[in-house]
Amino acid sequence: MDLRFYEKDNKGYYGSVSETLQNAGDGRLKESENQISKFENSSVKSDAELDCGRSTLNIYNVGYVVKEWVGPWWKGACLRKVKKKTVLRNISLQVKEGKMTAILGNSGSGKTSLLDVIACRSTGEVTGTVSVDGVPCTRDVIQQRATYVMQADRLLPNLTVRETLRYTAMLKLPGNIKAQDVDRKVSQVILEMGLKDVADSRIGSSIIRGISGGEQRRVTIAIQLLKDPDMILLDEPTSGLDSYTARYLVSNLRDLARRGKIVLLTIHQPNSDIFHMFDQIGIMSQGEMVYCGPSKELVPYFTTLGYPCDKYTNPLDRYVDVASIDRRNKEKEYNSKKRVDSLVEAFNNSKLHHTTVQTIQKIHQQPRPKVNVRQKGPHYGRIILTLLSRMNKNLFRDRKDYFARIFLLPLFMVFIIIFLGRLGHTYKSIQDRIGLIYNATTGPPFMGIINSVALFVCLRDLYYRECRDGLYGTGTFLVAYSIHVIPLQILSTLIFSSIIYWVTGMNPNFDRFVLFTLEVFILHYWGEMVTVACMGLVMNPNLANSLAALVQSAAVIIASGYVKTVANLIEPFQWLSWILIHKYSGEIFIANEFDGLEFECDGFNPCIPNGTAFIQEYYPGADERVARNFGALGGYAVGTLILAILAFKIGGLRNLH
Structure with a gap:
């Protein structure tokens, strides 16, 4: 046969x-x-x-x-x-x-x-x-x-094929490589994988129109060929x-x-x-x-x-x-x-x-051969700048996401202004001011939660792949993300605070306005980084959203004093309030707004005649602890970044098969 x-x-x-x-x-x-x-x-x-x-x-x-x-x-x-x-x-x-x-x-x-x-x-x-x-x-x-x-x-939808490969090459290739050599290597893998006709087309997603599924597969393979494995x-x-x-x-x-x-x-x-x-x-x-x-x-x-x-x-x-x-x-x-x-x-x-x-x-x-020494990769500064440039370009290419980053928080103020109108100086205005401060406390963190759930997931998935490839670590990624979001949050906070503070007639002092704006910014950043930490622990963004919202809501209720004064809480909650950010932010907001205000009692008896009396009644000593409380807020701002890094370390690197 x-x-x-x-x-x-x-x-x-x-x-x-x-x-x-x-x-x-x-x-x-x-x-x-x-x-x-x-x-x-x-x-x-x-x-x-x-x-x-x-x-x-x-x-x-x-x-x-x-x-x-x-x-x-x-x-x-x-x-x-x-x-x-x-x-x-x-x-x-x-x-x-x-x-x-x-x-x-x-x-x-x-x-x-x-x-x-x-x-x-x-x-x-x-x-x-x-x-x-x-x-x-x-x-x-x-x-x-x-x-x-x-x-x-795992690709960013708003980048082109060439940009995707070039950014990855800047992270993969040795630190001493020149820009023209990077471009030459990118052009080579584009030709090898038959991507020449779509090199300058966007990757796209289920919502954003881009290249086909087969071309996305070839881009993913091309990324891995940049180091010539x-x-x-x-x-x-x-x-x-x-x-x-x-x-x-x-x-x-x-x-x-x-x-x-x-x-x-x-x-x-x-x-x-x-x-x-x-x-x-x-x-x-x-x-x-x-x-x-x-x-x-x-x-x-x-x-x-x-x-x-x-x-x-x-x-x-x-x-x-x-x-x-x-x-x-x-x-x-x-x-x-x-x-x-x-x-x-x-x-x-x-x-x-x-x-x-x-x-x-x-x-x-047989005798074990000698292992070649690994070629030195790019330095830390180039990695941070590359990640930051890639995040910014991916965001700016999508006007919907870009404007949401900036104007979602300011849009929230419209409802506050319509509901409250112009604040007065009567005894009744105390309740209005508490309501305004409550919304200024809860609104920025919730906007941070919404933005991070919508925009961070694709960056997180890309991080899992690139970190497994040894391109950078968790700390580098989250530091770059913080640098990426901070300017946008500052701009969003400035628009929000400038309108709501002066239109509603809060304490008419520019120094107080600066303190109010700074505190809103820190709460905005805190809310986003807490959500990022939750997304490091759980893969489901909806579950991360719920966890972050639960943390935010519980912290406001227990520690802010807006719902119930801290002194009237049961002892375990009083102890717990010391480690929650809203204990310190609540005291700053109250002292910043009420210190120096005079109220007309209009026949109310008993009556709180001025803001100082209100502070001593419900937030005793808050006006004397502003510097300390701002130090605590600064610690929370840095601490939430560290918390996010630890959460990603605990959650581990997902395989994403």
Whole structure:
């Protein structure tokens, strides 16, 4: 039986295999197995000879175990039982330079987890070894030699393709690189990924019109090519793309592999045209390998196990189905699991698997090569300026978001002015002034909450990707964000305070106006940074909005004294008020407005004749503690930035798959 027909194109060799074996008896089948084994041995040997000296990614006997909470979070909370789940078991494979390897499998088979382990992004217990040319894969080695393209595109919608790549190049490339060299590198990756026609088009989003989904995928890959990595890992790069766009993208990746890259990707439901572009295929099920070897040997291998591929059937669809667990009922699940177990055992006992393991073991026995020293990246100042410039440009390109940043808070004052009108100097005006101060206290933080929930999410997701790539840290990102929002908040606060203070007739003293404006600005900034901290702890922006609003509302009610004086609170709340910002802001607002005012009693008895008497009655000593209270507000302004950094550290780097 001549097996050379396996190397033919897709004009019918699947059918030839199927028809030949359907007509064969047991003896013929045995003969086929023997000849395929000889073919396998010869092809492995020739591949080894051809690949001698090439760079390789070696994954040897890798296992991965994670912890899982049993049951929903509301049952027992932190007291729930924890069980260990085996995600990967005894995975061994080798990916060679110049070849493209695809890992397939049904949902939950462990494809993405395998990439996470290789990229040092795992969160559980990892056993076995992962190395590149004998050098163990640590986070530093991966950041230096490899790149990881996640399934989701994390891009700023208002930047063009060229701007997106240029900003990332300024963060990735060495600090001594010149601007013209950056532009040259950006133009090179634009050409490599076929983005020349859309280089000056906006990225876009679900709301903002921009480039297509396939082009966004290529931009994400182009970003990772800026540092010219030796190894490219991709998690389902064709997800959500049509067949033509997927084929074009995989063709780009094959060209990258041919230029000397190690290309390893997971893929979901590839068509038969894409199948022919892969050099190696790996099929996983339940965290184990069912097959891993040359794509041209996929059909012969499974055919010898009794699973031929019919004519006009995509072999990848066929064998992913064979390696899947059918959970429709217990009988089907038992039979399919038994089938998968036999496939795993057959592969572990195959000559193909043993040859791979022996090759990796020989590499590990060789002296470990010296690791190259990492090239020095850009200095801190360039990183801050790059992040700041990118944030500003992304915001200014969208007039809706830009004007919301500036005018959302001033628009809030319109309702206050309509409701309160001009403040008088009668005894009744005390209540009006308290209401105005209450709104000046609660309005700015709530506007900060609304703005950050609407505009910070895309920046946060981009941070998760770039921080994992080692471009900058949490502190750098949040310092740049603070510098980005402060000028806009100052402008918004000035417009708000200038109108509401003078139109309503608050204490007519310019020094008092400056203090009022400064306090409104600090509360505005505090509200936004508290929300940012909440979004570092939880991914859902709506939940972060609710948490920040709850903190703001509770702080006002407990500590401000507007609803109930602090002296009349129960003792625990009195103690709590000392650590809440509104205790200090409330005293400043009251002292700033009421000190020196005179009131007409109009027959009210008893009556508070002036603002000083009001302060002594409800906020005793507040007029003497203005400097101290402003010092506390300054501490809160810096403290919320530190709090946000800590919240992102506690929340950790999300994978965003």
